[in-house]
Amino acid sequence: MTSEQSRADAVTAAAADAIPAALADLGALVRIPSVAFEGFDHAEVARSAEAVRALAEGTGLFDTVQIADAAIGPATPGGTAPRGMPAVLATRAARNGRPTILLYAHHDVQPVGDESLWESPPFEPTVRDGRLYGRGAADDKAGIMVHIGALRAVRAVLGDDLDLGIALFIEGEEEAGSRSFAQFLADHADVLRADVIVVADSGNWDGATPAVTVSLRGNARFTLHIRTLEHASHSGMFGGAVPDAMMAAVTLLATLWDEDGAVAVPGLAERDAATPDYSEATLRDEAGLPAGVQPIGRGSILSRIWNKPSITITGIDAPTVHNASNTLTPAVSVVISARIAPGQAAADAYAAIVAHLRAHAPFGAQLEFTGADFGDGFLVDTTGWAVGAASEAMTAGYGVAPVQMGVGGSIPFIADLVRVFPEAQILVTGVEDPHARAHSPNESLHLDTFRHALTAEALLLQALDARTI
Known part of the structure; x- marks a missing residue:
């Protein structure tokens, strides 16, 4: 047995030993309702950052550990720019010619939505049938604990012999749009600069098979206000001659899709790329699509999700059913969320939708x-050595070779990472499986996936520590 294999075996054993503490710490993080959206208690985001800072310090690996924030946009005349949510930044310098790895995750979470839809309290971590339920259990506090657990395992084996440079960046506002992300990178570029960046905020092929995400759609989100009347009017007195805003909204929004449900907006691009086999039965199981409701779009199912645009109405301001009256509504507002095919600039896609x-x-x-908000898509360069190293570590950690997959969701800040650190090799990984229900009621983490992900990352760190650049 080679010394390198002996070290890998020791790291694998240390990772297994690290699992109980990592899950206990994950439960503690899930109990903190760290929602960074406006209208929520941002003191909880600060409390979450303090908890993550303590976890980073507890690894004993870092030269510096700090909580920091960054400005959002330029300063107002005569004032100062608003600040983003607190992030945790921990750094350790590389030694003896070893590379530096940047480990990213985020500690803020989505709002819980309708709490009555949760089978257990959203901020009370609960284990059922091999899954840990709770808001942030998968997205993305599990990503934090994969990093922390892997670091603990590597330190347990290598101790002071660890030469790998490490930067840990745990963001505090990813779910709220990463509004200060670009400025944070600018403020801390010197200590964040790395040879390899691991973004632990994506998913896996299924509950047993890991994945490296090699493409992500971009996004364009905005609010559309539609007005047809100066004021509300009696629907009986004027209905049939006067268009109300709801009628106009329904008529207008219907033009965004064709009869198959595919996006019908000229100027929105599609990416031409092969996709793996993925059945309609799998789609129904993973998405919760009941019998009788048909999938939308054309082409292979994964091409629709990974490589083509989609448009979703995610919110509407209009009279509620409870408050409905016989009135012509003068104005309606809707939130439109568009996913953009990799390779097209989100701003160009937004312009096409507005023109339509x-x-x-x-x-x-x-x-x-x-309220327009953009994020560009991402295509990974899979030719670098880091993808191979990650694939080997995942194969050992999961016992199954990883799949290179696309994701229909968006991680807009990756475009900022590419811009600021163009030489870095970026690996997009994660702990979500298709049943994680991230952003939805009953979000959960598959515990076996967590164990495998922690082991795989520990093995990746060990392999990079043995590499000279």
């Missing part, structure tokens, strides 16, 4: 667009 909506506004309806 303006061209199809019915009955002279007045349109206003606000």
Whole structure:
């Protein structure tokens, strides 16, 4: 047995030993309702950052550990720029010619939504049938604990002989749009610069098979305001002659899709790339699509999810059913979330959608667009040595070779990482499986996936520590 294999075996055993403490610490993090959206208690985000800082310090690996934030946009005249949510930044310098790895995750979480839909309290971690339930259990506090657990395992084996450079960056506002991310990178570029970046915020092929995410769609999100009347009017007195805003909204929004449910907006690009086999039965199981409801779009199912655009109405301001009256509604607002094919700039896609909506506004309806937020997609260069090293570590950690897959969701800040650190090799990994229900009620973490992911990352760290650049 080679000394390198002996070290890998020791790291694997140390990773197994690290699992109980990592899961206990994950449970403690899940109990903190760290929602960074406006209108929520940001003191909880600060409390979450303090907890993560303590975990980083507890590894005993880092030269410096700090909580930091960054400005959002330019300063206002005569004032200062607003600040983003607190992040944790820990650094350790490389020694003896070893590479540096940047480990990313985020400690903020999505709001819980309708709490009555949760089978157990969202901020009370609960184990059922091999899964840990709770908001953030998968997205992305498990990513934090994969990093921390892997670092603990490597330190247990290598101790002071560890020469690998390590930067740990745990963001505090990813779910809220990473508004200060670019400035944070600019403020801390020297200590964040790395040869390899691991973004632990994606998913796996299934509950047993790991994946390296090699493509991500971009996103464009905005609010559309539709107005047809100066004020509300009686629907009996004027209905049939006066268009109400809801009628205009329904008519206009329907033009965004064709009869198959595929996006029908000129100027939105599609990526031409092969996709693995993925059955409709699998789609129904993983997405919760019941019998009788048909999938939408054309082409292979994964091409629709990975390589083509999609448009979703994610919110609407209009009279509720409870408050409905016989009234012509003067104005309606909707939130439109578009996913953009990898390779197309999100700003260009947004311009195409706006042009389409303006061209199809019915009955002279007045349109206003606000709150536009963009994130570009991502295509991984899979030719670098880091992808091979990660694949070997995943194969050993999971017992199954990883799949290179696309993801229909977006991680917009990766475009910032590419811009600031163009020489870095970026690996997008994660602990979510298709049943994790991230962002939804009853979010959960598959415990076996967590164990395998922690082991795989510990093996990757050990392999990089043996590499000279």
